[in-house]
Every structure is written in C-alpha cells, then in structure tokens.
Amino acid sequence: MPDADTATPVRPREQTAEHTPARNDTSPSTFSPGALAAQFPTALAKLDPRVMVKQPVMFVVLIGSVLTTAYCVIDPSVFAIVTTVWLWATVVFANLAEAVAEGRGKAQADTLRKARKETTARLLKNGEETVVPAIRLTVGDRVVCEAGDVIPSDGDVIEGVASVDESAVTGESAPVIRESGGDRSAVTGGTRVLSDRIIVRITAEPGATFLDRMISLVEGADRQKTPNEIALNALLASLTICFLLAVVTLQPFATWSGESQSVLTLVALLVCLIPTTIGALLSAIGIAGMDRLVRRNVLAMSGRAVEAAGNVNTLLLDKTGTITLGDRQAHAVLPIDGVTQAKLAEAALLSSLADETPEGRSIVALCEMLLEGRDLSAASTGAVPIAFSAETRMSGMDLLDGRRIRKGAGAAVRVWVDENGGAYDPAVTAIVDQISADGGTPLVVAEATADAARVLGVVHLKDVVKEGLRERFDQLRAMGIRTVMITGDNPRTAAAIAREAGVDDFLAEATPQDKLDLIMKEQEGGRLVAMTGDGTNDAPALAQADVGVAMNTGTTAAKEAGNMVDLDSDPTKLIDVVAIGKQLLITRGALTTFSVANDVAKYFAIIPAMFAAIPGYGGLGALNIMGLASPQSAILSAVIFNAVIIVLLVPLALRGVAYRAMSAARMLRRNLLIYGLGGLIAPFVGIKLIDLVVALIPGLA
Numbered sequence: 001m002p003d004a005d006t007a008t009p010v011r012p013r014e015q016t017a018e019h020t021p022a023r024n025d026t027s028p029s030t031f032s033p034g035a036l037a038a039q040f041p042t043a044l045a046k047l048d049p050r051v052m053v054k055q056p057v058m059f060v061v062l063i064g065s066v067l068t069t070a071y072c073v074i075d076p077s078v079f080a081i082v083t084t085v086w087l088w089a090t091v092v093f094a095n096l097a098e099a100v101a102e103g104r105g106k107a108q109a110d111t112l113r114k115a116r117k118e119t120t121a122r123l124l125k126n127g128e129e130t131v132v133p134a135i136r137l138t139v140g141d142r143v144v145c146e147a148g149d150v151i152p153s154d155g156d157v158i159e160g161v162a163s164v165d166e167s168a169v170t171g172e173s174a175p176v177i178r179e180s181g182g183d184r185s186a187v188t189g190g191t192r193v194l195s196d197r198i199i200v201r202i203t204a205e206p207g208a209t210f211l212d213r214m215i216s217l218v219e220g221a222d223r224q225k226t227p228n229e230i231a232l233n234a235l236l237a238s239l240t241i242c243f244l245l246a247v248v249t250l251q252p253f254a255t256w257s258g259e260s261q262s263v264l265t266l267v268a269l270l271v272c273l274i275p276t277t278i279g280a281l282l283s284a285i286g287i288a289g290m291d292r293l294v295r296r297n298v299l300a301m302s303g304r305a306v307e308a309a310g311n312v313n314t315l316l317l318d319k320t321g322t323i324t325l326g327d328r329q330a331h332a333v334l335p336i337d338g339v340t341q342a343k344l345a346e347a348a349l350l351s352s353l354a355d356e357t358p359e360g361r362s363i364v365a366l367c368e369m370l371l372e373g374r375d376l377s378a379a380s381t382g383a384v385p386i387a388f389s390a391e392t393r394m395s396g397m398d399l400l401d402g403r404r405i406r407k408g409a410g411a412a413v414r415v416w417v418d419e420n421g422g423a424y425d426p427a428v429t430a431i432v433d434q435i436s437a438d439g440g441t442p443l444v445v446a447e448a449t450a451d452a453a454r455v456l457g458v459v460h461l462k463d464v465v466k467e468g469l470r471e472r473f474d475q476l477r478a479m480g481i482r483t484v485m486i487t488g489d490n491p492r493t494a495a496a497i498a499r500e501a502g503v504d505d506f507l508a509e510a511t512p513q514d515k516l517d518l519i520m521k522e523q524e525g526g527r528l529v530a531m532t533g534d535g536t537n538d539a540p541a542l543a544q545a546d547v548g549v550a551m552n553t554g555t556t557a558a559k560e561a562g563n564m565v566d567l568d569s570d571p572t573k574l575i576d577v578v579a580i581g582k583q584l585l586i587t588r589g590a591l592t593t594f595s596v597a598n599d600v601a602k603y604f605a606i607i608p609a610m611f612a613a614i615p616g617y618g619g620l621g622a623l624n625i626m627g628l629a630s631p632q633s634a635i636l637s638a639v640i641f642n643a644v645i646i647v648l649l650v651p652l653a654l655r656g657v658a659y660r661a662m663s664a665a666r667m668l669r670r671n672l673l674i675y676g677l678g679g680l681i682a683p684f685v686g687i688k689l690i691d692l693v694v695a696l697i698p699g700l701a
C-alpha cells in the first residue's frame with residue numbers, strides 16, 4: 001500500500017526544503033581578469049552604433065571618441081592621441097562589462113544545449129507508433145516514453161506513472177515521479193524516463209520548449225529593460241544633455257576671454273562629467289542579477305519580477321505540493337456506524353475508478369487491497385464518471401442501476417447530500433474533524449438513490465509537510481514578509497498544516513477565484529505580492545501576482561502563468577529571490593551614487609586645468625587644489641581615471657553589493673556614506689596618482 005512512510009526514491013530530494021546547492025556554484029562565479037581578456041573581442045563587436053544608441057551615456061562617449069579621432073588626424077599631438085585612446089577605452093570597457101556579465105550565461109547555455117540534442121519521438125497516431133524527429137512535434141501530439149527514452153518535448157502525462165531523471169534541466173540527480181491527472185503531470189523535454197511507461201501530450205511548439213526558453217534566458221537573448229532601468233536610463237540621459245549644454249556653452253564664454261578650448265578638451269570634460277560609471281555598468285548589473293537567480297536554480301522570465309521581489313510585502317503559498325510534498329495518498333477508510341468497511345471501500349473504489357488524480361489512484365489501490373481483488377466490473381460498466389474539479393471539490397460516478405456515488409471535501413458533500421434529500425450524519429463530522437486536526441485531508445464518501453442520500457464514511461488522505469520550512473518562514477518574517485497559506489482543503493486541516501509549517505496566516509476552502517481575489521486585495525494600495533504554487537488552479541493567481549513562482553514539479557499551466565520557475569520546487573526559495581532582488585536594487589543605487597559623486601570630483605580636476613592658462617582666470621588656478629602637474633596632464637588623468645574605474649567596479653557590479661537584512665533607511669544611510677563619500681574621495685586620490693605617472697610621458701607639455 002502506498003503510504004506516507006514508504007520511502008520512495010523521490011523523497012530525499014523533495015523533502016529538502018533547505019537550499020539544494022545550485023549546480024552552478026562550482027563554476028567561476030566571481031570575476032577574473034582572464035574573463036575580461038576573453039571577452040575583449042565581444043566588447044569590440046559591441047561598438048556597433050545601432051546597439052550603442054540604446055545606452056545614451058555611452059553613445060555620447062562613442063560620438064566624442066569619433067570627434068577626437070578626427071581631431072587627432074587634423075592636429076596630431078601626443079596629448080591628443082593618448083587622450084583619444086583612453087576615450088575609446090572608456091567605451092570598450094563599458095562593453096566589456098556587459099560582455100563579461102553575458103559570458104557567464106553563455107557558458108551555461110552551452111551546457112543546456114547539450115541536453116537539447118537531437119532526439120527522436122515515438123509518435124502515437126491512430127493507435128500506431130511511428131518514429132519522428134523531436135523537432136517535428138507540435139502541440140497536441142501524443143508520444144510514448146518508456147524507460148531509457150529521452151522525453152522529446154514538453155508535455156503533460158496523460159497516461160501512466162514514471163520516474164524521471166530531470167538532472168539535465170534541474171541539475172538534481174535524484175529521480176522524480178511524474179504522473180497523469182494531478183499537479184505533477186508536467187514533463188520537460190530533454191529529461192529521461194528511468195522506469196515504466198507514460199503517454200505524453202505535447203504542450204510546446206517546436207523551438208519554444210522550456211529548455212529553449214531557459215537557453216535564451218541564460219544567454220540574455222531576449223532581455224528587456226525593466227521599468228526601473230528605463231527610468232534610470234532616462235535620468236542618466238537627461239543628466240547627459242544638461243552637461244552637454246553646459247560644455248557647449250562654455251565655448252563662447254572661453255572665446256570671449258580669448259582662450260577658446262579645443263574640441264579635444266571639451267569632449268574630455270564632457271565625458272568626465274556625464275555619469276559614465278553607472279552608464280557603463282547598468283546593463284551588467286541587471287544581467288548579473290538574473291544570473292545570480294539562475295545559480296540558485298530559479299529561472300526568472302522577467303527582470304521586472306526580480307525587481308518586484310526586492311520589495312515584496314506578502315507571500316501566498318498553495319498548500320498541497322508547495323508546503324507539503326503534494327503526494328496525498330489514501331491512508332485508511334473510516335465507515336460511520338451501520339456501514340461495513342467493505343461497503344465503504346466499494347463505494348470509494350467505484351467513485352475513483354475514473355478519477356485520474358493521484359488521490360483517486362491511491363484510493364483505488366487502497367480499496368482494491370481492502371476488497372481483496374473483488375470484481376466490481378459489473379457495477380461499473382456503463383457508468384458515467386464525474387471528474388474532480390477544484391470548483392466542485394468532488395468527484396464520483398453515476399452507476400447504471402441509478403445509484404450515484406460522490407466523494408470530496410466535507411462541505412461540498414454535505415450540500416450534495418442535502419440536495420438529494422438526505423441527512424448529513426453528525427458522526428461524520430467527528431471523523432472529519434479528527435483527520436483534519438492531524439493535518440490529513442478527509443474525503444467524505446456518500447451515495448444517493450432516486451429517493452434517498454446518505455454518507456457512508458470518510459477516506460483519510462495523508463500528505464507530508466516539507467522539512468525545514470519553519471526556520472525559513474521565520475526568516476521571511478524577519479525580512480518583513482507575511483506568509484499566507486491558501487488551500488482548497490477544509491479550515492481544520494489548513495490550521496493544522498499552517499501550524500506545522502509555521503506560516504503567519506491561512507485561507508481555507510479557497511477556489512481558484514478566491515485565490516485570485518485574495519491577491520488583488522493584498523495588492524490594494526500598491527503592496528507587492530508574491531505567490532508560490534504548483535497547480536493548474538493556482539495559475540490565475542500566479543499570473544496576477546507581482547512575483548509568481550511556479551514549482552518545477554507543477555503543471556504546465558502553472559509554469560506558464562508565473563514569471564519565475566523554481567527548479568528545486570522549494571517554496572521558501574523566495575527568500576533567495578527577495579535577497580537577490582533587493583541586492584539588485586541596492587547595487588544599482590549604490591553605483592549610481594558613486595558615479596555621480598565621482599563626476600563632481602572630476603569637475604574639480606578639469607575645470608581649473610582648462611582655465612589655468614587664461615590670465616583673467618588666474619583665480620581659478622587656486623582651484624587646482626590637487627596640485628596636478630600641468631593642464632594637459634590633469635585632463636588626461638581625469639579621462640584615464642574615468643575609464644579605469646569602470647573596469648575596477650565590474651566585480652562589484654557582477655557580485656552585487658552585500659545585502660544584509662536591515663531597515664531600508666539604515667541601508668540607505670550606510671550606502672550614501674560608503675558610495676557617496678567614497679565616490680567623492682576616490683577621484684582625488686586616483687587622479688593624483690595617475691597624474692604622477694602621466695607627467696612622465698614624454699611630449700606631454
């Protein structure tokens with residue numbers, strides 16, 4: 001008998017709710033100088049103006065570099081050439097940052113491509129099997145997969161149960177069970193069947209499978225700018241325009257005083273003033289954030305969701321399959337007084353014969369054992385099956401002899417018995433309560449004839465709460481996130497499981513619509529809601545949530561509705577997702593602060609240098625507080641510092657600013673201090689040091 005205590009090979013994997021070490025943790029996650037060098041050609045290829053125009057700040061630097069190159073041709077000098085080289089270096093370094101960030105995903109995409117190798121499929125047509133290339137499969141095709149077969153494309157199991165090795169996709173070697181009917185019916189193309197035989201209905205068009213999406217995701221192929229990025233880009237662009245105007249209007253002013261400035265100097269000044277540091281690193285920061293998620297085995301389909309995760313207030317979790325293992329198995333049948341166990345088992349069996357859910361199948365298995373193989377085919381021939389739905393919360397069968405049998409949630413069956421002219425035996429309530437208090441799911445079995453209806457007893461379904469949830473929910477609470485469990489189960493079962501798992505609150509007897517309504521209510525007033533679920537009935541809620549994390553064990557509908565998939569099917573993975581989201585926002589903020597503060601300091605290096613030679617501006621010479629060697633050396637040193645700082649900050653952009661659970665206000669103060677003050681001071685030190693070296697260049701006046 002399938003029992004919650006029987007250890008199947010699936011358990012060790014699905015029970016570990018703590019972090020499974022993500023498979024990429026061994027790959028070089030931190031930045032190395034070698035990686036920079038390796039990406040150099042890619043960085044050069046990115047000089048394409050059609051690509052660069054999307055990054056306004058760096059595009060201005062590119063145009064400036066072209067201008068100074070022309071200047072070098074017309075009026076060559078050591079100063080002009082060296083400065084121009086460093087202006088080009090600024091653009092290339094920015095591209096390098098992006099290329100390095102993307103390069104990490106590319107390596108992983110190559111590994112995934114190996115899993116997508118050419119396979120064939122055993123296509124079923126009119127009961128006959130033909131072998132076709134997997135790429136020819138379209139939605140709706142049915143294929144057979146047996147032990148040893150690679151599943152040719154994504155789909156839903158419509159017949160059978162099998163253990164599947166999903167390591168090609170999840171990196172986890174323990175096999176998982178995939179079965180028809182329930183919330184564990186989805187299979188992924190590229191994974192391998194280890195035992196038994198299943199029939200799969202294909203749900204993905206060629207080229208649009210989960211693996212394809214994963215590859216383009218880790219490669220950043222269809223990365224879209226997030227609303228936050230767009231807003232920041234607009235801000236950077238307007239700053240750039242302001243400085244452009246300031247620099248351009250400087251010229252008439254300088255001409256009037258008899259010392260017009262060269263194009264070279266003006267471009268150098270402009271590049272130093274505009275926020276090139278953040279402009280260069282912005283896209284790398286975003287890519288690195290997604291990459292960090294992939295390393296935690298979470299696939300984020302949208303960058304917007306990652307940012308939203310950084311500000312989530314509430315996490316809603318589905319119970320079965322998310323908080324519990326989702327393996328609700330029939331454990332016992334409990335008849336009420338006056339009904340024999342055999343009578344109840346027979347009714348439960350009949351009501352489940354056509355029930356394709358895992359619950360239904362486990363009831364069949366248990367009852368067949370209790371009835372010792374008694375043949376019920378006479379009773380069931382010609383019967384009309386009533387399928388389970390999350391709305392009715394019942395399933396059953398209408399027999400030819402006029403008897404109708406139902407099983408389902410207590411409240412639902414009670415209404416059905418009432419409607420059919422029966423009385424709901426209070427003894428049932430006692431049994432139901434007892435099972436529920438234990439965290440079990442009671443399914444009440446009832447039968448109705450033309451003129452009467454009565455309850456026969458209760459089937460006890462058992463499920464197991466995943467391990468290690470309580471500590472992780474405590475952690476979420478410490479981060480200020482409220483956890484709410486939502487379930488279609490009755491309030492007592494819900495309360496028992498909620499207590500065991502340690503969630504803050506729960507909602508029971510929830511239909512898919514209730515789940516959706518709860519999310520919309522939580523979202524009122526701009527609060528951000530995350531939802532974790534696995535079932536088709538969770539799909540509307542997953543789609544509505546700001547962050548919708550589908551369990552990889554879940555149904556195709558759930559995975560498509562959400563904007564993230566957790567390959568480890570760990571409901572507390574949201575902790576990592578939130579931390580990564582916050583880290584992304586903080587890193588972007590910190591580097592923006594640093595960048596702007598930096599530019600202010602560079603202003604003091606360049607402006608005095610530019611006007612040092614002008615007699616009327618002798619006073620400005622006093623601004624040369626850094627004591628730089630010469631005006632040219634000052635300008636060149638500022639340009640070099642401006643370029644070098646980009647490369648120096650690449651590791652920070654990729655790794656992210658350290659995130660620790662503390663209040664937002666404290667975090668802000670801390671970052672302003674470190675990155676604002678650091679950004680002000682660094683250029684003074686850096687430019688002075690570079691100036692000492694630059695002054696040694698022969699030919700630089």
Ligand SMILES: Nc1ncnc2c1ncn2[C@@H]1O[C@H](COP(=O)(O)OP(=O)(O)OP(=O)(O)O)[C@@H](O)[C@H]1O
Nearest residue numbers: 318319320357388390393394395408409487488489
């Ligand atoms: N095969 C079935 N036949 C009859 N009734 C069922 C069956 N499976 C579940 N039920 C009843 O319907 C209720 C709702 O089940 P469902 O799986 O839709 O819950 P849910 O909304 O997904 O909640 P959760 O997954 O969080 O427990 C169950 O609590 C149970 O009482």
Ligand SMILES: [K+]
Nearest residue numbers: 271272274276
């Ligand atoms: K700058």
Ligand SMILES: [Mg+2]
Nearest residue numbers: 318320321535
């Ligand atoms: Mg469910």
